[in-house]
Amino acid sequence: MDAAYIALSIICTVLCTLYILWRYAQRDTPWWGYIVALGYFLPFETIALIPLDVQETLSVGTQKYLLDMWNFVFWTQMVITWLIFPTVLEVVRSGEFTWKGRGKAVFRRQMKFYAVAVSLGLAFLMYLAIVKGLTGAALVGFVIACANAWGLFLLIILLGFGLVEVPRRLWHLASFEQNLNDSYFAAVAIEDAHMQAKFDVDDVVKLVWAASQKVRGSDPLRPFVDVLVAKMPMEDGFGVEDIRLTSDVESDLGEVTYERLVKLHATLKDKVAQLHRSQHQWDELVDKTCWLEDVIASRSSPHQTILSTLREPRDGFLAAFRDRLEWHLYVHFWPIGCRLLAVLCALMSLLVVIGETTLYFNSGTGFHPFLFSNLLRRDYGAFITKFVCALPLGFIAYCTWYSLFKIKVPGWYGLYRHKHTDTGSLIFVAETLCRLSAPLAYNFINMIDIPNGITFHEVMGKMNTAPVLGKDGFNNWFPTLLLLFVLLHLLRVFNKLLRTLGLSNYAFTEDKQNLSRIGEGKDMLARARQKKEREIGTGPQRGGRGTYIENTLRKIHNPSVANVDQSPLRGSQQNIRPLTTSLLKPGTSRSDSASAVVSSGGLNRIGSRTVSTSFENFVAPTNSSTDNTQSSSRFQSWFGSNNNL
Numbered sequence: 001m002d003a004a005y006i007a008l009s010i011i012c013t014v015l016c017t018l019y020i021l022w023r024y025a026q027r028d029t030p031w032w033g034y035i036v037a038l039g040y041f042l043p044f045e046t047i048a049l050i051p052l053d054v055q056e057t058l059s060v061g062t063q064k065y066l067l068d069m070w071n072f073v074f075w076t077q078m079v080i081t082w083l084i085f086p087t088v089l090e091v092v093r094s095g096e097f098t099w100k101g102r103g104k105a106v107f108r109r110q111m112k113f114y115a116v117a118v119s120l121g122l123a124f125l126m127y128l129a130i131v132k133g134l135t136g137a138a139l140v141g142f143v144i145a146c147a148n149a150w151g152l153f154l155l156i157i158l159l160g161f162g163l164v165e166v167p168r169r170l171w172h173l174a175s176f177e178q179n180l181n182d183s184y185f186a187a188v189a190i191e192d193a194h195m196q197a198k199f200d201v202d203d204v205v206k207l208v209w210a211a212s213q214k215v216r217g218s219d220p221l222r223p224f225v226d227v228l229v230a231k232m233p234m235e236d237g238f239g240v241e242d243i244r245l246t247s248d249v250e251s252d253l254g255e256v257t258y259e260r261l262v263k264l265h266a267t268l269k270d271k272v273a274q275l276h277r278s279q280h281q282w283d284e285l286v287d288k289t290c291w292l293e294d295v296i297a298s299r300s301s302p303h304q305t306i307l308s309t310l311r312e313p314r315d316g317f318l319a320a321f322r323d324r325l326e327w328h329l330y331v332h333f334w335p336i337g338c339r340l341l342a343v344l345c346a347l348m349s350l351l352v353v354i355g356e357t358t359l360y361f362n363s364g365t366g367f368h369p370f371l372f373s374n375l376l377r378r379d380y381g382a383f384i385t386k387f388v389c390a391l392p393l394g395f396i397a398y399c400t401w402y403s404l405f406k407i408k409v410p411g412w413y414g415l416y417r418h419k420h421t422d423t424g425s426l427i428f429v430a431e432t433l434c435r436l437s438a439p440l441a442y443n444f445i446n447m448i449d450i451p452n453g454i455t456f457h458e459v460m461g462k463m464n465t466a467p468v469l470g471k472d473g474f475n476n477w478f479p480t481l482l483l484l485f486v487l488l489h490l491l492r493v494f495n496k497l498l499r500t501l502g503l504s505n506y507a508f509t510e511d512k513q514n515l516s517r518i519g520e521g522k523d524m525l526a527r528a529r530q531k532k533e534r535e536i537g538t539g540p541q542r543g544g545r546g547t548y549i550e551n552t553l554r555k556i557h558n559p560s561v562a563n564v565d566q567s568p569l570r571g572s573q574q575n576i577r578p579l580t581t582s583l584l585k586p587g588t589s590r591s592d593s594a595s596a597v598v599s600s601g602g603l604n605r606i607g608s609r610t611v612s613t614s615f616e617n618f619v620a621p622t623n624s625s626t627d628n629t630q631s632s633s634r635f636q637s638w639f640g641s642n643n644n645l
Contacts, residue, residue, distance in 0.1 A: 002052055002382065009048035017041045024421040033092070033423040039085060039430025042077050043437035047397050049073070050441050050456065051386040057454040058379035066455040074438055074459050078147060081434035085427055086110065092424045095266030097224050105262075121146075137462065145463035149474055151439030154432065155400060156356075156478065160485025161494070162399025163349040165406070170342035174335040176296050183289040187521030190285055194278035200271045205232050206249045207264060214256050224261045231265075233272050273422050280420040286528045293529070299331050306330065309533050348395045353486055355447045356479040373448045393444050400440060404432060443479060 017040040025033075049069065056063050090106040125142065172178045208228045215225045254260065294308040301307060305323040314322055355373070372392045379385050408414030413425040442460045445453070453461065463469065488494040 002056070005052055005382075005386070006049075009045060009052075013041050013044035013048055016044055021426075023417055023419070024415055025419060025426055026422055027419055029423050029426075032088075033426070035084070035088060036423075036426045036430040038076075038080060039427070039434050042073055042080075043433040046073055046077070046437040046441055047393060050393055050444065051389040053454045053456050054376060054389045054445075054448075054450065055379065055382055055385040057450060057452075058376070058385060059382075062455040062458065067458055070456055070459045077434040077437065078143075081431050082147070085431040085434070086113075089424055089427045089431070092422075092427065093266065093270075095262040095264070095269070097227055097262070097265065101262075138466075141462040141464065142466045144460065145466035145469035145474075147435070148439045148442065148460065148463060149469050151435045151437075152443060152475065152478060155436055155439050155443065156482050157485060158400045158403035158436075159352075159396065160482055161406075161489050162401075162403040163352060163482075163486055164489040166399050166402055167342045167346040167349055170338050170345060174338035174342070176292050180289065180292045180296065181518055183285055183292065184518045184521035184525060187285060187289075187524045188517050190278065190281050191524060194275075194282055197271065197275040197278045201233060201275050203252075204264070204268050204271050207253050208232055208268060210249050210253045211256050211261065211264065214253075221256065221258060221261060224258065224265075228261065228265055228268060231268055231272065233275065277414070277416050277420055280416060280418065282528075284418070286525060286532065289525045290529055290532070295330050298327065301327070304328070310529075310536060345395070348392065349399075349486075352392065352396060352399075353483055356443075356482040359447060359479050360476045376448050376450060389448070393441075396444060397440060400436060401433070404429060404436075443475070446475060 017037050020040055021034065021037060049066070053066055053070075056066060087106055087110060090109055091102050094102045094105050096102040096105050121142075125139070172182070208225075209232075212225050212229050215221050290308070290310055294306055294310075298306045298308075303323075304327045306327055313319070351372070372388060375388050376385070380388065405415050413428040415421050415425060415429060438460065441456060445456060469475075485494070488497065
């Protein structure tokens with residue numbers, strides 16, 4: 001028993017779990033929402049135990065203590081991913097106001113799902129009982145086979161994207177210009193989503209206030225209405241007296257009943273969360289773009305320093321050394337390191353594709369084109385054997401998890417950094433990780449094809465009695481489809497296929513082919529940067545090197561206005577109301593507000609394509625002609641006449 005390895009793996013997986021929760025979970029996540037920690041710890045530990053199992057099997061054979069650990073890890077995941085997490089997820093997304101109401105609503109919805117699932121399962125079990133006879137072991141095997149089949153289906157789809165995107169993303173990270181163009185391209189979609197989120201919140205807020213006007217203090221529904229009013233996203237300087245009801249709003253609200261308030265509550269929570277996420281995405285994109293612009297502009301700096309108008313120069317004894325180290329890291333070492341990793345990951349992806357696509361043909365032939373399968377024929381010692389096993393397994397797991405963390409389904413789930421991920425999304429990802437872990441591990445063990453199997457096979461091998469889904473069936477031939485998914489992503493056809501089928505929300509990435517969209521995003525982000533510079537100001541004048549940085553940055557970023565006073569915007573920004581506030585003015589509807597903004601030149605698309613020239617203009621309006629001149633001059637100074645677009 002390798003107690004040291006087990007202890008180290010538990011410590012590492014606990015730290016990884018805590019890091020994910022710290023990085024993604026919202027600050028207002030309820031205490032009971034942290035049950036998701038188990039849904040991250042167990043899948044990580046599943047992957048960590050496979051190298052130990054392989055090494056123990058090659059050296060001394062299967063181990064009883066490993067069988068006990070596998071039974072605990074596997075069946076705990078089965079219970080939480082198919083019973084507990086779906087229930088908790090329904091509770092989180094429910095609009096009910098009381099725990100009793102949430103329990104009833106969850107019970108009704110879950111019973112509908114399990115009624116269908118149990119009916120189909122019973123029909124198949126009757127088939128097994130008639131054709132092959134039914135035993136307790138066969139029933140357990142059938143349950144494991146069904147769960148494994150669903151997990152393997154998700155695994156191949158997610159892995160197909162990750163094997164292509166991870167090397168491609170690393171290669172693109174080596175080019176700051178490519179990353180900058182990607183940011184410009186994403187700006188339009190993110191701003192569009194933010195504008196739509198504002199409109200959606202406006203609509204819900206009006207409905208909530210309409211319900212508040214209809215339901216008076218003596219009404220038994222009033223406490224529930226008060227809960228809705230308390231969750232209205234009221235902005236500074238704006239009060240409910242600014243809302244005026246219209247006939248359209250009252251018509252959309254209809255009769256105020258408890259069921260209507262429950263639906264309104266669920267909608268309000270969802271739309272407010274989307275608004276906060278879209279604002280966070282925009283802020284994060286602006287920060288990323290400003291950093292990329294600063295790196296590109298500073299590559300020829302004689303001081304070997306990344307200059308920026310958005311941060312204070314470092315002070316202290318090692319300030320100059322740290323500045324030079326940062327400059328050399330991003331200017332010289334970063335591109336080389338990213339491209340080297342991209343090549344290595346591409347080779348690993350090729351090996352994995354070969355191993356998966358030949359899995360069916362390898363069965364029983366003794367032919368193993370998967371390199372690591374030939375390496376793991378014997379024991380090389382505790383450390384080397386574990387490393388040889390962990391390297392391909394870790395790469396496969398990372399590519400799969402990368403895809404899961406990358407995809408964002410509007411209105412359903414998405415992981416957002418810096419503590420902007422809601423509890424429902426955390427639970428959904430934990431649930432999916434638990435459903436993926438055992439099929440991922442079993443698929444990898446089938447690829448390396450260790451003679452007589454490992455201890456993990458004694459748990460998963462129970463499904464071999466299930467027809468079609470068992471041994472030499474679905475688990476061997478379905479992975480060959482990985483080649484198809486890899487080619488679809490490599491040729492950038494997968495997203496186009498999803499759009500053709502009306503499933504564009506499930507696309508992993510967007511196709512960056514629209515040059516006009518890149519130019520539009522560049523203008524938006526240029527104005528956003530100028531706004532940040534005005535808010536920060538130039539700061540106190542510093543002598544020596546600090547003065548040089550300020551003067552250099554003025555020439556780099558705003559060569560045509562280097563001597564213009566960098567004072568804040570005219571007027572107090574605290575008195576400027578955001579777009580949400582302006583749309584809730586007395587007597588205005590959503591269509592009236594949109595028309596008013598369009599007539600003022602603020603929007604250039606309507607309806608499903610509504611997007612502002614820059615929603616930053618609604619927060620801090622500027623002189624557009626001056627901004628366009630400044631942004632044009634600045635980017636010409638960085639990239640010259642050819643922008644590499």
